[in-house]
Amino acid sequence: MTPDLECLNLVKKFGATTAVDNVSFDVPPGSFFSILGPSGCGKTTIMRMIAGFLDPSSGDIKIRDRSVLNTPPNKRPVNMVFQHLALFPMMTIAENIGYGLRRNGLPKPEIARKVDEALERIGLPGIGNRKVDELSGGQKQRVAIARCMVLEPDVLLLDEPLGALDLKLRERMKVELKALQAAFDTTFVYITHDQSEALVMSDQIAVMNHGRFEQIGTGRELYYRPDSAFVAGFVGDSNRWAGEITRVDGDGLEIRTDSGLLLRGASHGRVLSVGEKAQIFVRPEAIRIAHDAGELDHFDNRMTGRVTSLLFNGAASRIIVQDPEGREEIEVNLPQSGEFAGLARGAEVQIGWSGAQGN
């Protein structure tokens, strides 16, 4: 199937800075594709090149198999939603949604029909005559998306649209945006520095760092099979140890951490040898906690530790455990059973996790 969007060896230099450094990807029709990376890594620069506001230094951009490099921004079959999704406060909802259609000179009845259809699509039929300030925050977001979607872009570009919202609304809008994308069956390219936004909404995520794509994959692939230390550290939370490999045994390995712990891990298919520097990443939810060391016998990593912090956060509650020599602070998710609900700071606990089978 022809991708809706293809970027081929995209490069953008600003003087001595290479903001986008040889980035290639394609986005299949009707999918939700996110570019995830820290501030300043080059995300907006990619979007501006796709939208046509900025020329690439080299490389090509194709939409439905046609290069758009020589097409001016207003003629490209893309639409861009900016950071605030702002609506025009003096206009009605219908006038807001029809804004681009009016500018394109469509006849009135056709505009009215398309606006009604869009309101239907976003689950807000019949509210066209209302004013913007009569809507809730979530409804405004939907109207802002509808305003772009009536123009029927092949690709909708969204540049951190939830950044300015408070946490509660942001959580809800993640679900809504994904539903809207499915309702309009249009390709969304979404950029964010927030891993949870990317994980929740995307079919595919590209993790970006210093102008380059480190890895492209589904949320699951990035989370469970990160290709690089950057991806492992950026997607999801991890305990991280740096050290030297002391043993390699099939996919399993042993590492002596710089702090002196001996840990077992897995190479996940990478070719590694004894003496090499490496890092081990262990997810807080992969570590089990027990009162009695015997319960953890089946794990190849075990430790006695002391609880230094309790981080209550409902179902995502954690503790921080310090090893006996006080060298390491290890984040461990608390089980849902409530068995450890009464843990106090300073309590001794046993922790263990499986290294050789991977985490």
Ligand code: ADP
């Ligand atoms: P992000 O959106 O990931 O935060 P940007 O794409 O905005 O990152 O910026 C990437 C890099 O390019 C930054 O170092 C930024 O300072 C630089 N940059 C962006 N736009 C320009 C510009 N017009 N002129 C010079 N440097 C720029």
Ligand code: MG
């Ligand atoms: Mg940006």
